[in-house]
Amino acid sequence: MSTEDTEKKHIFDNPKNVQRVLYGLFGCLVLLLALEPFVHKHSYFPWEESFGFYAIYGFVACVLLVLAAKYILRPLVKREEDYYD
Amino acid sequence: MIEFIPPAFIYIVGALLVPLLRGRVKSAYMLILPVISFFFLINTQVGTAWEINFLGFDLVPFKVDRLSLIFAYIFHLISLIGIIYTLSIKSDLEYMAGLVYAGSALGVVFAGDLFTFFVFWEMLTVSALWLIWARRTKASQAAGFRYLMVHVFGGLVLLAGIIMYISEQKSISLGFIGLHSPATYFIFIGMGINAAWPLLHTWLPDAYPESTVGGAVFLSAFTTKTAVYALARTFPGTEELIWIGAVMTAFPIFFAVIENNMRRVLSYSLINQVGFMMVGIGIGTQLSINGTAAHAFAHILYKSLLFMSMGAVMFRTGKIKATDLGGLYKSMPWTALFCIIGAASISAFPLTSGFISKSMVIDAAAHGHMSIIWLALVFASAGVFHHSGIKIPFFAFFGHDAGHRVKEAPPSMLIAMGIAAFFCIFLGVYPKFLYSILPYPVDFVPYTASHVLFQLQLLMFSALAFTLLLLSGIYPAEIRAINLDTDLIYRKGGRLFYQVMDKGLNAINRTVERVFIGEFIVGLTAFVKQLPAKLLAKICWPFWKTAFEAPDKKTIHENLLKRARSGFYPISIIGLFTAIYFALLFLL
Numbered sequence: 001m002s003t004e005d006t007e008k009k010h011i012f013d014n015p016k017n018v019q020r021v022l023y024g025l026f027g028c029l030v031l032l033l034a035l036e037p038f039v040h041k042h043s044y045f046p047w048e049e050s051f052g053f054y055a056i057y058g059f060v061a062c063v064l065l066v067l068a069a070k071y072i073l074r075p076l077v078k079r080e081e082d083y084y085d
Numbered sequence: 086m087i088e089f090i091p092p093a094f095i096y097i098v099g100a101l102l103v104p105l106l107r108g109r110v111k112s113a114y115m116l117i118l119p120v121i122s123f124f125f126l127i128n129t130q131v132g133t134a135w136e137i138n139f140l141g142f143d144l145v146p147f148k149v150d151r152l153s154l155i156f157a158y159i160f161h162l163i164s165l166i167g168i169i170y171t172l173s174i175k176s177d178l179e180y181m182a183g184l185v186y187a188g189s190a191l192g193v194v195f196a197g198d199l200f201t202f203f204v205f206w207e208m209l210t211v212s213a214l215w216l217i218w219a220r221r222t223k224a225s226q227a228a229g230f231r232y233l234m235v236h237v238f239g240g241l242v243l244l245a246g247i248i249m250y251i252s253e254q255k256s257i258s259l260g261f262i263g264l265h266s267p268a269t270y271f272i273f274i275g276m277g278i279n280a281a282w283p284l285l286h287t288w289l290p291d292a293y294p295e296s297t298v299g300g301a302v303f304l305s306a307f308t309t310k311t312a313v314y315a316l317a318r319t320f321p322g323t324e325e326l327i328w329i330g331a332v333m334t335a336f337p338i339f340f341a342v343i344e345n346n347m348r349r350v351l352s353y354s355l356i357n358q359v360g361f362m363m364v365g366i367g368i369g370t371q372l373s374i375n376g377t378a379a380h381a382f383a384h385i386l387y388k389s390l391l392f393m394s395m396g397a398v399m400f401r402t403g404k405i406k407a408t409d410l411g412g413l414y415k416s417m418p419w420t421a422l423f424c425i426i427g428a429a430s431i432s433a434f435p436l437t438s439g440f441i442s443k444s445m446v447i448d449a450a451a452h453g454h455m456s457i458i459w460l461a462l463v464f465a466s467a468g469v470f471h472h473s474g475i476k477i478p479f480f481a482f483f484g485h486d487a488g489h490r491v492k493e494a495p496p497s498m499l500i501a502m503g504i505a506a507f508f509c510i511f512l513g514v515y516p517k518f519l520y521s522i523l524p525y526p527v528d529f530v531p532y533t534a535s536h537v538l539f540q541l542q543l544l545m546f547s548a549l550a551f552t553l554l555l556l557s558g559i560y561p562a563e564i565r566a567i568n569l570d571t572d573l574i575y576r577k578g579g580r581l582f583y584q585v586m587d588k589g590l591n592a593i594n595r596t597v598e599r600v601f602i603g604e605f606i607v608g609l610t611a612f613v614k615q616l617p618a619k620l621l622a623k624i625c626w627p628f629w630k631t632a633f634e635a636p637d638k639k640t641i642h643e644n645l646l647k648r649a650r651s652g653f654y655p656i657s658i659i660g661l662f663t664a665i666y667f668a669l670l671f672l673l
Contacts, residue, residue, distance in 0.1 A: 010415045012483060022552065029549060032542045039535045044451035045459065058467040058543040062550035065468050069342035070561040077569040078343070084567075 029055075089129060091147045091195060092122040092157060093205065096164070096188025100181045112172050115180060119165040122191075126157060134197055142257050145197025151524040152378065156194045156314045158522060159382045160187060162508070163306045163389055170393055170501035171299035174400075182215035183303045190307040194314055198257045199247045202315070206243065206279075209308055210236040216300030217292050228295035235278065235288040243275025262319040273320060280312035280363065281356050283332045287572035290340070290352040294405070298396035301348060305355060305392045306385045313362045313381050322369025327450075330363025331458050334465035340570065341472035345406045345563050347395050347481060351388070354431065354473040357465055358384045364462065365446040368453055371525040376445030378523050383430065383438035383512055390427035390505035391477060394420050397494035397502070398481055404489070407476075407563040412486025420494050421482040423502040430509040432474030432544055433466060438512035440540065441519065441531040448529070467547045474544075475551050480563065618642070618649035621658060 011017050033052055043049055099118045106114050134148040164187035171179060189212055192205030210233070217229040249268030251257050262269050274285075281289045293304050320326065337353035337360075344350045358380070365377030397420045398413060399405045414421040426437070433439035443466065450459045493499070512519050520527040554560040622642050 012414075025545070025548060025552065028541075028545055032538065032545055035538055036542075039538050041535050042533075044454065045456055052542070054463075054539040054542040055546040057463060058546040059550045061464045061467045062471045062547045063554065065338060065464075065471060066342055066550070066554050066560060069339045070559070073339050074343045074561060074568070077340075078564075078566045079569060081565050081567055 089125055089133075090122075091192075092126060092161070093188045093192035093195065095122040095125070096184050096191060097208075100184035100188065103180045103184065104177045115168050115172075115184070116165065118184065119161050119168065119187075123158075123161045126154075126161065142200065143198065144200060145258065146201045147195050148197030149195065151522075152314070152317060152374075153194045155378050155382060155522050155524065156310065157191055159310075159385050160190050160194065160307065163187075163385050164303075166389065166393075166501045166504050167299065167302045167306070169504070170302055170396075170498055172497040173495040174297070174299050176219060176297070176299075178215060178219045179297055179299055182212050182219065183299070186212035186216065186303055186307055190311045193311045197259055199251065199259050200257055202259050203240075203244060203247055206311070206315075207240050209279075209311060210240060213304055213308055216304055217296045219300060220295060220297045222295070225295040225297075228292045232288050232292040235285075239275050239278030239285075241275075242271055242278070246271025246273070246275055259318065261321070264320065264323055264325065273323075273325075276312050276315050276319070277329070279308055280316060280359060281309055281333075282329050282363075283336060284571050284574065286333075286337075286356050287570045289356060290337075290344075290349050290570065291572070293352045293355075294346050294348040298400050301392045301396060302389045305351070305388045309355065309359050310381050310385055313359060313366070313377065316363070317366045317374060317377055321366055321374055323367055326363050326367030327455065327458055328367075330360045330365075330367055331461040333357065333360030333363055335360075335461050335468070338465060338468035338472050340568060341476070343561055343568060345408055345565065345567075347398075347405050347407060347410070347477060348392065350472060350477060351391050351395060354469055355388055357469050358388065358431065360465065361443055361446045361462065364458060365449060368446075368449045368455075370449055370452070372452065372529060373446060373449035375520075375523040375525050375527055375529070376442065376449055379442035379445055379519055380439075382519060383442040383509075386505050386508050386512075387427045387430035387438060390423060390502060390509060391431065391473070393498065393502045393505065394424035394427060395477070395481065397498050400498070401491040401494060402489045404487075406565070407480040408565050410481045410487050410489070411484040412482070413489060413491075414482040415486075416489065416491050417482070417493050419499050420502065421478065423499075423506045424478050424482065426506040426509050428474045428478050430513070432470035433540065434513075434544060435532070435537045435540060436510065436513045438509045438519075440513055441516040442512075444531050444536065444540070445529055463543065467543055470544050470547050471551055475548060614650070615646065618646040621645050621649070625658065625661075 033055060036051060041048065047053055095118060099114075103111065103115065129149050131149055131151055131154065134145055137144045137146065164183070167183060167187075168180075171183065186209060189205045189208035193202060193209065196202035196205060213236075214229050214233055217225050217232055219225075246268050249266075250262070250272060253266060253268055262272060264270060264273060278285045278288075289309070293301050296304055316326065334357050337356040341350045341353035341357075344353065362377045362380050362384075365373040365380065367373075395405065398410065398417065401417065402410070402413070404410055430437040430439045433443045447459065447462050447466070450462060494502070516531055520529070551560070619642075622638075622645050626638065626641070
């Protein structure tokens with residue numbers, strides 16, 4: 001089993017395929033923003049009216065989430081794995 | 086002719102026969118239990134209620150309405166999936182615990198009175214405990230005890246509330262309660278502990294990752310969702326729940342981002358998802374209660390699917406930490422695929438179950454013009470994609486190849502995951518199926534152009550954030566470490582309390598002991614002992630001094646003390662006392 005596996009090339013062993021996934025993602029992002037003017041919005045809140053609100057909110061939220069978790073929460077709560085033993 | 090048997094009865098009594106059977110018969114028997122129970126259930130009418138008079142109380146052990154039915158349907162489905170999943174794990178203890186656990190949850194869902202409700206509620210805790218202990222490690226044993234302590238405490242709080250409430254209302258029927266008196270607050274908090282509210286949540290990420298491979302699948306489905314049902318039944322429209330829920334959706338994702346143990350990541354995202362349900366209950370409109378029920382239904386499927394995929398990884402590799410995993414798509418492609426479907430559902434991608442259920446709750450918040458709550462929920466939606474939707478599949482199946490070359494998960498596990506994955510997509514593609522069994526009539530269209538586009542924008546730009554952070558090296562590296570949680574408050578708080586009590590109360594105790602026992606009593610005894618001798622010496626010394634050539638004062642004093650101890654005094658002294666005595670008699 002293992003010898004067969006090491007010989008076999010898997011899809012993401014080829015860096016080109018990883019590149020393709022990334023380009024696919026970037027293509028989707030552009031497409032999603034390009035479609036926005038053609039969609040009829042029925043908003044509940046004023047900020048939903050502005051262009052790309054969800055895109056910006058999603059991006060900023062995740063960056064802040066990761067930064068807060070890494071630089072604020074982790075230093076506070078990180079302990080050695082045998083902390084409780 | 087038996088017309089109907091309650092599901093709880095079938096499950097719990099059925100569980101008792103499991104150890105008596107062997108091999109394929111046992112497997113077939115366990116699979117048929119949920120099917121029989123479901124068959125009875127679909128033939129019951131909404132509004133059925135059994136009443137029994139017991140010690141002057143009207144017990145209603147079985148009562149059906151649409152809210153209980155939708156929870157019962159999903160509990161049947163997930164118990165069947167769970168049983169299929171665990172068929173390759175030959176453990177009677179887990180089978181029995183799992184069946185009793187599912188049966189107890191069904192008992193809670195159909196309970197029409199507080200007494201029945203409480204009995205099944207406690208059985209949930211007791212049976213769940215064995216799914217944790219069945220792992221038979223030191224860590225699981227300890228986690229099980231902590232689980233037990235928290236839930237026994239929660240059960241007692243609930244019981245206190247129920248007893249106070251019954252004496253207030255003079256009725257044990259279970260229905261809308263609402264927050265208005267101390268009794269209702271006790272019930273509210275008792276249920277909240279099972280729902281893993283913020284600060285009361287630490288039992289969940291503590292115990293679930295320590296449970297068995299199959300146990301986590303059952304655990305992820307029943308305890309919290311039974312609490313969701315109970316709160317939806319008794320506290321709909323309670324505003325506090327909106328805020329509790331909003332906090333629940335937001336805070337666990339920060340912990341999930343830095344967590345190394347994959348099943349603990351899933352535990353945190355479980356709390357996050359239950360938060361959406363809490364918000365739905367708190368808003369209390371028909372749309373939001375429908376949203377809560379739909380989200381519970383969808384959530385049980387994709388969350389258990391994620392726990393099943395991580396369980397399969399653990400079953401094959403023996404590892405569950407992100408630092409030990411990676412590249413598994415090469416040897417477990419089907420598990421990877423099912424995991425991705427579960428991850429897409431929890432992230433609420435269009436055409437998956439999460440999209441058609443979560444959006445009901447978020448829309449209900451928007452209808453109520455709750456801007457802060459709405460922003461928190463959308464933030465949590467982006468965040469859950471980030472830590473559950475991407476992190477789980479990426480670190481387990483892709484990312485850095487940890488070099489595990491294992492077999493694909495056993496067929497029973499793949500079938501169970503396949504069924505759950507099928508429902509995740511089926512509900513997303515054909516939402517009418519789920520909407521038709523919701524408690525209230527549904528007037529909600531999930532698939533509008535703007536809704537789909539905005540959800541995709543939100544998710545894809547979250548994915549962009551993940552990609553950029555990962556490529557730039559800012560994304561927090563998975564490290565071998567554990568993270569503290571708010572159990573710190575009562576863990577350290579408990580120790581602080583102990584020390585304050587130790588230093589405070591024991592200090593008083595010690596001081597009193599020293600002063601009273603050590604000094605006062607000793608002093609008093611010495612004083613009483615020496616009193617006669619000293620008194621005599623005082624009285625007699627002038628006479629002795631003049632009477633004859635006496636030895637010095639000290640010798641006489643010691644002499645007297647010795648006599649005082651033994652009780653013998655010189656005759657002259659006794660004579661003196663006798664004379665004084667008679668003199669007093671004569672004078673008085």
